[in-house]
Amino acid sequence: MRITTSDFDLSSTLHSGQLFRYAAADDGFAIFHRDQAFFAQQQGDRLLIDGTTRRFAKRFFGLDHDVSQIKKQISKDTHVTTAIATYPGLRILRQDPWECTVSFICSSCASIPKITQNLQNLSRKFGESVEVRGIKGHTFPEPGSMDSLRKIKNAGTGYRSKYLQALNIIGEGPLLYLHTLPYTDAKETLVSLDGIGPKVADCILLFSHGFHNAFPVDTWIKKCMQSLYFNDKPISDKKIRTFADEYFGTYAGYAQQYLFHWIRTRSN
DNA sequence: GACCAGGAATTGG
């Protein structure tokens, strides 16, 4: 299936640290997400999708976002405009809430390769084998299926294993209505769960619930924001979030993503 | 073998 796009770059979107379960092929990417396994390939403004529906792909890749309006609103200075100009096709994905929540619980104090390993191991242990265009992978563990703490721990999840075990019991029910709540309430709900603090909650809200105002403050963004807007003075995460909310506005999360990917891919 | 990685829970100011 073919989707015509503009302002969309598949590669930078996938490599911007939102998503972990994908594999590069010669001509595109195999993407494994929840119970789906599909293939995505970009040729200029054409996005070729194989293995899922057009409806899903458009929603998943954020192709319904009004990025020209978003860019206009967050272009407050040369830092942001440079980041946008470097990766103009970078989008915020709309992931499955359950997989996204499990993924970012694993992300605490872990590198991207480690997170990827953890999720692959969990999927191998609790998911089912699937294949797309000859690339083998697994479906994501369904809620309730991660029924052994030993196996969760053996996936390399360390101290996060008990959080995953608890979430597995809770299931995805509490996650499915978050998008209907005001941002503050949704965040409060997530933070009340063990293993989810302010940063992880913002990632989940931004990447899977459509809260494009959510502004995850990790170590990279913290350094970046301190340097760009606070004259290199140490400042609390909370004040950074408050500043971002006031400065960037409704689409602060998009500003975060452009800045994040930009600083992470610069050589210095 | 030390040191750190896209944090969070707990505890004590």
Next chain:
DNA sequence: CCAATTCATGGT
């Protein structure tokens, strides 16, 4: 509210 300490594991 803020700061310090602990928590497992993999990579460098």
